[in-house]
Amino acid sequence: MSQQTFDVVVAGAGPAGTTAALLLARRGYKVALIERGEFPGAKNMFGGVLYSRVLDEIVPGFYNRAPVERFVNRKIVSLLSEDSVVSLDFNSSAFKNPPYNGFVVQRASFDRWYAGEAVKAGVLLLNQTIVDDVIREGGQVAGVRVRRERGEIRARAVIAADGAVSLLARQAGLRQAFAPDQFSLGVKEVIQLPPRAMEERFSLNGNEGLSSEFLGRMGNGLHGGAFIYTNRDSLSVGVVAQVHSLKARGATIYDALDSFKCHPAIAPLLEGGRFLEYSAHLIPEAGAKMVPRLYTGGMLVAGDAAGLVLAGGLFLEGVNPAVTSGRLAAETIIDAFEAGDFSEKMMARYESRLKESSVLQDLKRYKGAARMLLNERLYEYYPSFVCRTLERWFTVDGAGHPKLAGMVKKLLDQDIGLWQAAKDGYQMGRAWLW
Numbered sequence: 523m524s525q526q527t528f529d530v531v532v533a534g535a536g537p538a539g540t541t542a543a544l545l546l547a548r549r550g551y552k553v554a555l556i557e558r559g560e561f562p563g564a565k566n567m568f569g570g571v572l573y574s575r576v577l578d579e580i581v582p583g584f585y586n587r588a589p590v591e592r593f594v595n596r597k598i599v600s601l602l603s604e605d606s607v608v609s610l611d612f613n614s615s616a617f618k619n620p621p622y623n624g625f626v627v628q629r630a631s632f633d634r635w636y637a638g639e640a641v642k643a644g645v646l647l648l649n650q651t652i653v654d655d656v657i658r659e660g661g662q663v664a665g666v667r668v669r670r671e672r673g674e675i676r677a678r679a680v681i682a683a684d685g686a687v688s689l690l691a692r693q694a695g696l697r698q699a700f701a702p703d704q705f706s707l708g709v710k711e712v713i714q715l716p717p718r719a720m721e722e723r724f725s726l727n728g729n730e731g732l733s734s735e736f737l738g739r740m741g742n743g744l745h746g747g748a749f750i751y752t753n754r755d756s757l758s759v760g761v762v763a764q765v766h767s768l769k770a771r772g773a774t775i776y777d778a779l780d781s782f783k784c785h786p787a788i789a790p791l792l793e794g795g796r797f798l799e800y801s802a803h804l805i806p807e808a809g810a811k812m813v814p815r816l817y818t819g820g821m822l823v824a825g826d827a828a829g830l831v832l833a834g835g836l837f838l839e840g841v842n843p844a845v846t847s848g849r850l851a852a853e854t855i856i857d858a859f860e861a862g863d864f865s866e867k868m869m870a871r872y873e874s875r876l877k878e879s880s881v882l883q884d885l886k887r888y889k890g891a892a893r894m895l896l897n898e899r900l901y902e903y904y905p906s907f908v909c910r911t912l913e914r915w916f917t918v919d920g921a922g923h924p925k926l927a928g929m930v931k932k933l934l935d936q937d938i939g940l941w942q943a944a945k946d947g948y949q950m951g952r953a954w955l956w
């Protein structure tokens with residue numbers, strides 16, 4: 523590849539990079555969107571639910587054209603013990619109407635479609651091209667090096683949207699190596715079911731869909747969660763485990779997925795299903811404390827590359843922060859073009875915009891959640907405690923029916939002590955409630 527010049531180079535055609543590229547191209551800038559995969563989405567996976575309102579502002583009514591699976595009107599959150607489950611089941615009629623609250627999507631088809639929208643707006647998409655490094659000139663980033671012969675692509679501005687382990691942010695000196703306790707690993711299987719079984723097992727009509735998230739002790743004592751999402755005629759079934767717990771237990775995440783699939787509350791939902799595909803991906807889960815330096819002269823970092831994921835154990839939102847940060851990166855670069863100034867001071871406007879947006883405000887608001895996710899009792903003890911307590915309470919055996927509060931107090935005192943339980947309760951309250 524000979525040297526080429528663009529107004530902006532965007533590394534990574536996930537939701538963050540594609541959003542930035544699309545918005546810049548709409549304003550008439552010459553943009554290269556560089557993707558290492560065979561096509562955008564080829565290497566991407568998530569659970570997952572795309573919450574629709576943020577994207578709807580960028581591509582109004584996207585769900586009428588994009589390859590979405592089902593809208594999500596039912597959400598279940600559950601605590602899982604080895605042999606039982608306690609759930610909160612929420613079903614909303616409001617979520618059945620445009621612009622909907624969220625859709626189950628498959629990234630391989632969705633990211634490809636979204637990048638196609640950017641291409642239609644004038645973006646040059648370069649697939650199968652790995653961005654390796656930044657080019658610096660006069661103390662500013664002035665392009666990227668790609669893994670091809672003479673592969674230099676010059677630009678006035680670069681956006682690193684190259685995902686969770688962003689090589690580019692590191693090469694630009696914007697972040698240090700991450701620690702294992704800042705990441706979780708997610709694996710997912712897509713399992714095909716006959717449409718009738720989908721409707722009957724999950725109480726779905728037409729395009730209605732379900733997102734179901736579980737917290738508990740996964741197989742081999744891994745700390746994490748699990749999920750089931752309904753596609754049109756298949757299920758996305760997966761587990762997420764903290765990388766440090768995988769390391770500490772010497773366990774594999776495949777075992778955790780197998781044990782989740784064999785759980786007595788889960789196995790009947792999957793019965794007769796046909797395995798279609800398998801994928802795995804890292805999630806930056808440490809919240810505000812893993813956000814790197816977000817800018818330098820000529821360069822911005824967006825999406826997972828900047829650790830902008832809202833993770834709270836029973837919820838995980840990464841696509842919206844990615845789309846929003848991509849939009850704010852594009853707006854900052856438009857300012858820079860208008861001022862003819864790509865200095866660090868001008869790029870700092872990106873951070874200010876992020877601070878004013880829900881992205882950094884949510885990370886700040888839920889900073890206690892990132893800490894709480896490291897509390898091993900959240901997985902090892904409380905889910906099974908809740909299941910056991912309710913099992914005892916609901917058991918009718920003629921031996922008397924104790925009051926719930928007394929039972930809870932007695933069991934907590936025996937198991938972990940009331941002081942520890944109070945401290946954990948306060949931590950969970952700070953993380954989720956106030």
Ligand SMILES: Cc1cc2nc3c(=O)[nH]c(=O)nc-3n(C[C@H](O)[C@H](O)[C@H](O)COP(=O)(O)OP(=O)(O)OC[C@H]3O[C@@H](n4cnc5c(N)ncnc54)[C@H](O)[C@@H]3O)c2cc1C
Nearest residue numbers: 534536537538558568569570571653685708825826840841
């Ligand atoms: C198991 C799991 C479940 C999840 N569930 C949800 C969910 O339900 N809802 C939700 O909102 N979020 C969810 N997320 C998080 C969400 O997927 C991410 O936060 C989101 O994809 C981030 O978008 P991004 O564009 O920043 O990065 P990515 O989507 O990772 O895109 C980065 C892109 O850059 C490319 N790339 C990487 N390195 C290079 C390079 N050197 N050169 C060129 N290209 C490169 C990659 O191939 C990729 O296309 C989940 C994640 C996982 C792993």
